Amino acid sequence: MVDTNGVPSSATAPGDADSTENTASAENTETPRPAASTVPGLVRRAGGAGAPPVRRGNTLLRHLLIAVVIGVVVVIATYQITPFRNYQLATIGAYLCVLPGLILLTGFNGQISLGHGALMACGAYTVALVQDALGGEAQWHLLVSVLSGVATATVLGAVIGVAAARLHGPYLAGATLAVAASVPAVTTTFDGLFGGDAGLSFAMAPAPESLGLYFPFERWQAWLALLGAGVTMLLLTNLVRSRFGRTLRAVRDDEVAASLAGIHVARVQVLAFVVSAAGAGLGGALFAVLAQSVSPGAYGLTLSLNLMLAIVLGGLGGLRGALWGAIVLVALQPLADAATRGFSFSPEVQQRLDGTLPLAVFGLALIVVMTTAPGGIDGLVSRATRRLGQLGRRSPR
Amino acid sequence: MFRTLRRGIAVAAALALAASVAACSEDAPSGNGASVPGVTDSTILIGTHQPLTGRAAAGYSKIASATKAYFEYVNDNGGVHGRKIEYKIVDDAYNPAKTQEVVRQLVLQDKVFAILNGLGTPTHGGVLDFLKTNKVPDLFVSSGSALFNQPEKYPSTFGFNVDYVTEAKVLANYVKKTFPGKKVCFFGQNDDFGQDALKGAETVLGSVAAKQNYVPTNTNVAPQVGALKAAGCQVNMLATITPFTALTIGTAAKLGYRAQWVGSSVGGDFVGLSALLGKAAPLLLEGYVTSGYLPSPLDAANPWTKLFKEVNAEYNGNTTFEVNTLFGMAVGYTFVQALQAAGKDLTREGLMEAVEKGGFEGPSLVPMRYSKDDHSGFSGTQISVIKGGKQSLVDTPYVTDTGDGPVEPYTKGASTPPEKGIPTA
Numbered sequence: 001m002v003d004t005n006g007v008p009s010s011a012t013a014p015g016d017a018d019s020t021e022n023t024a025s026a027e028n029t030e031t032p033r034p035a036a037s038t039v040p041g042l043v044r045r046a047g048g049a050g051a052p053p054v055r056r057g058n059t060l061l062r063h064l065l066i067a068v069v070i071g072v073v074v075v076i077a078t079y080q081i082t083p084f085r086n087y088q089l090a091t092i093g094a095y096l097c098v099l100p101g102l103i104l105l106t107g108f109n110g111q112i113s114l115g116h117g118a119l120m121a122c123g124a125y126t127v128a129l130v131q132d133a134l135g136g137e138a139q140w141h142l143l144v145s146v147l148s149g150v151a152t153a154t155v156l157g158a159v160i161g162v163a164a165a166r167l168h169g170p171y172l173a174g175a176t177l178a179v180a181a182s183v184p185a186v187t188t189t190f191d192g193l194f195g196g197d198a199g200l201s202f203a204m205a206p207a208p209e210s211l212g213l214y215f216p217f218e219r220w221q222a223w224l225a226l227l228g229a230g231v232t233m234l235l236l237t238n239l240v241r242s243r244f245g246r247t248l249r250a251v252r253d254d255e256v257a258a259s260l261a262g263i264h265v266a267r268v269q270v271l272a273f274v275v276s277a278a279g280a281g282l283g284g285a286l287f288a289v290l291a292q293s294v295s296p297g298a299y300g301l302t303l304s305l306n307l308m309l310a311i312v313l314g315g316l317g318g319l320r321g322a323l324w325g326a327i328v329l330v331a332l333q334p335l336a337d338a339a340t341r342g343f344s345f346s347p348e349v350q351q352r353l354d355g356t357l358p359l360a361v362f363g364l365a366l367i368v369v370m371t372t373a374p375g376g377i378d379g380l381v382s383r384a385t386r387r388l389g390q391l392g393r394r395s396p397r
Numbered sequence: 398m399f400r401t402l403r404r405g406i407a408v409a410a411a412l413a414l415a416a417s418v419a420a421c422s423e424d425a426p427s428g429n430g431a432s433v434p435g436v437t438d439s440t441i442l443i444g445t446h447q448p449l450t451g452r453a454a455a456g457y458s459k460i461a462s463a464t465k466a467y468f469e470y471v472n473d474n475g476g477v478h479g480r481k482i483e484y485k486i487v488d489d490a491y492n493p494a495k496t497q498e499v500v501r502q503l504v505l506q507d508k509v510f511a512i513l514n515g516l517g518t519p520t521h522g523g524v525l526d527f528l529k530t531n532k533v534p535d536l537f538v539s540s541g542s543a544l545f546n547q548p549e550k551y552p553s554t555f556g557f558n559v560d561y562v563t564e565a566k567v568l569a570n571y572v573k574k575t576f577p578g579k580k581v582c583f584f585g586q587n588d589d590f591g592q593d594a595l596k597g598a599e600t601v602l603g604s605v606a607a608k609q610n611y612v613p614t615n616t617n618v619a620p621q622v623g624a625l626k627a628a629g630c631q632v633n634m635l636a637t638i639t640p641f642t643a644l645t646i647g648t649a650a651k652l653g654y655r656a657q658w659v660g661s662s663v664g665g666d667f668v669g670l671s672a673l674l675g676k677a678a679p680l681l682l683e684g685y686v687t688s689g690y691l692p693s694p695l696d697a698a699n700p701w702t703k704l705f706k707e708v709n710a711e712y713n714g715n716t717t718f719e720v721n722t723l724f725g726m727a728v729g730y731t732f733v734q735a736l737q738a739a740g741k742d743l744t745r746e747g748l749m750e751a752v753e754k755g756g757f758e759g760p761s762l763v764p765m766r767y768s769k770d771d772h773s774g775f776s777g778t779q780i781s782v783i784k785g786g787k788q789s790l791v792d793t794p795y796v797t798d799t800g801d802g803p804v805e806p807y808t809k810g811a812s813t814p815p816e817k818g819i820p821t822a
């Protein structure tokens with residue numbers, strides 16, 4: 001089972017290497033928890049207090065089961081909420097395709113990317129162009145266009161990844177930042193193809209008729225986005241628990257030690273970038289599906305920075321942080337709006353505050369989380385649940 | 398392992414059952430007798446998306462608060478048919494993705510009666526289909542793009558600004574009369590703003606001697622201005638937004654290039670240009686030709702300017718009164734007029750029929766076009782020239798169409814505001 005390169009030959013098919021190894025190395029494969037991160041300041045979690053019980057069995061099957069149960073719950077939930085909440089849920093779903101990959105890249109592999117907005121744009125523009133070419137009336141058109149969006153983003157990710165493997169820390173951040181900043185320039189330079197600043201809009205088939213005549217389009221969008229999120233989460237949770245996941249962490253913790261152990265460091269870094277690029281491509285494709293249009297403004301530098309902020313806020317220690325990050329990205333603006341609605345300002349102050357306040361709240365939330373919970377919201381929540389668990393055990397029956 | 402599996406399957410089956418039960422309670426749209434979204438006996442809720450932050454905020458963030466101030470003035474004077482107007486302004490930062498979200502929030506969550514004056518071609522262009530599907534009146538879009546005048550395709554969408562083709566035709570007509578025999582060139586933004594303006598200019602002038610364009614993300618226009626200079630252009634027609642008008646004129650001055658500049662109203666705000674050009678503004682802007690369809694905010698004698706200035710002082714915190722403030726008030730006035738015309742039994746269909754009937758009279762220098770098969774806003778503009786640090790109107794307003802029609806003077810003159818400054822049915 002020892003591969004001289006240390007990388008499973010089919011790293012993108014998660015779970016395959018896992019089943020045979022699970023019993024042997026269950027302890028380090030359980031909760032993905034960086035002991036000491038190479039990303040200083042971003043992840044500094046207290047070491048595991050009490051290792052979780054060792055579970056045996058097929059990881060993929062277990063995850064699949066969990067995914068199905070969660071999926072059913074979510075589908076029920078989409079029937080209970082209003083179309084707008086469904087749209088927000090869909091947005092969370094789309095972010096949940098991007099953020100886990102970014103956590104895999106940054107939290108597990110130690111590479112910083114500020115260019116994932118560009119990879120999302122790549123997926124989104126591919127969807128728009130393919131939908132346009134096919135006509136966009138049938139459901140399979142959408143499947144084809146989303147898959148080709150993922151494929152192009154993956155290819156671009158491989159190209160950037162090769163460059164990224166040669167760069168470290170701030171240099172890598174700078175290079176990927178340049179990629180993110182170039183999106184508007186590319187779309188305006190080739191405005192015949194990409195529609196310049198105005199972008200492209202495309203036709204999309206409505207929800208299948210079998211779902212009913214009055215099936216809300218927003219619920220259908222939520223289903224599509226959550227399906228994407230589910231698949232991404234399932235594949236990535238398996239991936240980080242596989243042999244590849246361990247090599248990722250080994251490379252992050254000490255490149256020299258990893259290469260001495262027979263791991264091809266550059267290859268692992270490129271693969272990590274490719275995997276996260278595929279996620280970003282899917283997320284971008286779903287964003288295009290939600291808006292039925294793409295434009296450079298939607299995939300600018302702010303998006304890339306927001307993605308980074310979201311995973312830091314959510315927690316880089318595990319893929320669960322992605323869920324919190326996605327929720328934060330969607331919920332922060334309405335929360336800030338609700339907070340300000342309670343006050344009444346003079347027109348002049350109101351004009352100043354309008355729009356800028358959510359940004360301030362975002363910044364404030366970041367500062368508070370960074371200082372009080374370096375492990376992000378996920379760290380905070382798991383600490384709280386652990387406390388509750390201990391309390392529950394102590395209380396008399 | 399198998400126990401977990403069995404338990405999991407049991408849970409999943411139970412949930413699936415619950416889901417199928419939930420699915421039965423499918424929500425069909427309510428019948429005809431249902432109430433109109435956003436309308437009660439005492440209120441009308443409408444919404445807008447505006448760039449309050451981001452790159453377009455500098456010029457446009459004042460529009461919506463001016464509209465709101467006018468509505469509050471109307472509300473304090475009894476409202477429309479006894480209903481008070483509530484105007485919900487949301488920020489989309491001029492980001493089309495954000496527009497998607499906030500417009501859905503307005504329509505699905507807040508249940509607004511109509512969307513009013515959504516700003517921007519790329520931003521609003523993305524929500525046309527959504528608004529159409531939900532049958533939401535989409536009134537007075539803040540753009541001159543032909544995109545918002547497609548009554549066949551988008552029956553509920555109406556533009557507000559003068560469309561770019563019409564305005565370019567009026568400007569080109571002035572150029573043809575005033576600068577005969579001069580070499581005329583064109584410099585525009587590389588989107589439908591520039592394309593429409595070029596089309597309008599060439600309809601009147603024939604092919605221009607040279608054409609250049611710019612992308613808003615690149616702030617170096619020296620190559621393009623240099624090319625215009627090299628081509629020997631004497632009159633340059635601009636389809637540029639305000640920062641780029643200033644940039645172009647400033648760059649030309651640096652290159653020692655003197656020409657006659659003729660700019661569209663989108664980038665012709667004298668106050669804004671003066672602020673951008675700084676100390677050299679009076680010198681550089683001397684002779685600059687532009688046009689407009691609303692009275693000047695600096696013209697204290699105009700009764701409309703006077704009215705809106707008073708509303709601004711009382712209801713808008715007396716912020717600086719400029720073109721965008723006046724524009725916002727004009728939007729508010731026109732909307733109140735449409736509401737009055739729609740009558741006491743307010744429905745979405747009734748409102749759109751009222752707008753399609755047209756015949757609106759307001760602060761504008763030219764009539765509005767609204768009819769069953771024309772959903773564009775103003776029908777023409779009036780030329781203004783900057784002389785001695787003052788911008789003054791020239792001649793009479795001109796009206797024309799978006800096709801090959803002639804550019805004709807409009808001599809009926811402007812209307813005066815009704816007694817209380819609130820339109821009646």
